[in-house]
Amino acid sequence: MNIIRAKNYQDMSRKAANIISAQIIMKPDCVLGLATGSSPIGIYAQLVDWYKKGDLDFSRVSTVNLDEYRGLSHSDPQSYYHFMHENLFRLVNIREDATHVPDGTNLDAASACAAHEEVIHFLGGIDLQLLGLGNNGHIGFNEPGEAFEKETHCVNLTESTIQANSRFFASIADVPTQAYTMGIRSIMMAKKILVIVSGETKADMVANAFFGPVTPQVPASILQMHPNVTVVADEAALSKVPADI
Ligand code: F6R
Numbered sequence: 043m044n045i046i047r048a049k050n051y052q053d054m055s056r057k058a059a060n061i062i063s064a065q066i067i068m069k070p071d072c073v074l075g076l077a078t079g080s081s082p083i084g085i086y087a088q089l090v091d092w093y094k095k096g097d098l099d100f101s102r103v104s105t106v107n108l109d110e111y112r113g114l115s116h117s118d119p120q121s122y123y124h125f126m127h128e129n130l131f132r133l134v135n136i137r138e139d140a141t142h143v144p145d146g147t148n149l150d151a152a153s154a155c156a157a158h159e160e161v162i163h164f165l166g167g168i169d170l171q172l173l174g175l176g177n178n179g180h181i182g183f184n185e186p187g188e189a190f191e192k193e194t195h196c197v198n199l200t201e202s203t204i205q206a207n208s209r210f211f212a213s214i215a216d217v218p219t220q221a222y223t224m225g226i227r228s229i230m231m232a233k234k235i236l237v238i239v240s241g242e243t244k245a246d247m248v249a250n251a252f253f254g255p256v257t258p259q260v261p262a263s264i265l266q267m268h269p270n271v272t273v274v275a276d277e278a279a280l281s282k283v284p285a286d287i
Contacts, residue, residue: 043252043266045287046274051240055084058172058238058274062089063098065170065234071102075171075229076130077182078107078122081238082172086129093134100136104165106158108173108182109223110146112196120210121146144194144222151196154222158194162228171232175239178202179251179260183223186259190226197221226264235268239275248275249282 048054062085065072076082092098107122114121123143131141142161148154162168173181178200184191185200199207199219208214229235239248251262252273258264265271280287 044272045252045280046272047280048240048274048276050276050278051084054238054240054274054276055082055088058082058236059085059088059092061236061272061274062170062172063092066098066100066103069169070099071104072169073104073106073165073167075168075224075232076105076107076126077172077174078109078125079174081174081240083129085172085238090130090133098134100134103136104140105131105136105142106162106165106168106224107141107143108171108229109221110144111218112146112151112154112220112222113149113218114146116147120216144224146222151220151222155194155196158222158224159228162194162224162231168232170234170236171229173229173235173237173262173265175237175244175247175251175262176203177206177243177247179247179262181226181229181262181265183221184226184229184261186261188258190258190261190264192225192227194222194224194228197223226261230264230268233270235265235271237262237265237271237273237275239273239279241276242278242281244275244279245282248273248279253283 110122116123144158145154183197204217256263
């Protein structure tokens with residue numbers, strides 16, 4: 043696991059965007075696994091900026107997203123479909139049919155999840171998977187549990203995740219209680235993984251997930267077993283790990 047120290051959120055975003063940009067330049071028809079949430083917003087803004095300056099070309103890039111709330115329409119401002127279009131897809135020259143967010147409008151969980159998994163296989167797997175780190179150690183919506191979940195599946199969100207995500211909704215009652223998410227196996231199959239973490243509230247989890255035991259109680263801990271993981275974290279997020287790391 044390669045850990046890159048960043049000064050703050052802006053620096054983390056720029057360093058992580060550099061890694062994604064290098065992936066696109068090295069392999070213009072690459073498959074990017076993408077995440078939503080607060081952490082990647084600065085990365086997407088940076089990539090859009092480089093695209094506008096003519097330094098990046100998304101015309102042959104394909105994307106698959108980690109997760110989506112079950113039951114939200116595409117036009118719902120809180121859907122991850124909407125988030126991805128607002129923050130990236132409509133701002134760069136990616137083909138609409140090359141972007142794949144799990145279909146939260148399909149209430150048939152088995153069919154929605156199987157379709158997403160099929161897309162990943164059809165594309166030949168993910169070259170670079172971007173991940174944020176949940177406060178409780180989740181990646182995607184793989185919540186702490188008894189076992190590492192496998193492929194794309196439907197989950198009941200935990201109280202802690204519903205609480206954390208309620209900041210984006212009018213009230214906590216509006217937060218969906220279920221989501222479709224790529225599983226740990228789908229994530230671990232990616233050739234490269236890029237994790238971004240910012241802020242002191244994640245510092246304990248950074249120490250647990252990346253320096254503690256590998257356990258399904260801390261889903262992100264499994265990343266210690268992946269052969270090609272880069273973590274870009276800011277000083278605040280790294281404040282609970284030794285300074286020489
Ligand atoms: C989002 C996702 C989640 C977030 C995590 C961190 O697609 O899969 O696992 O990455 O909840 O969220 P933020 O970045 O908002 O702290």
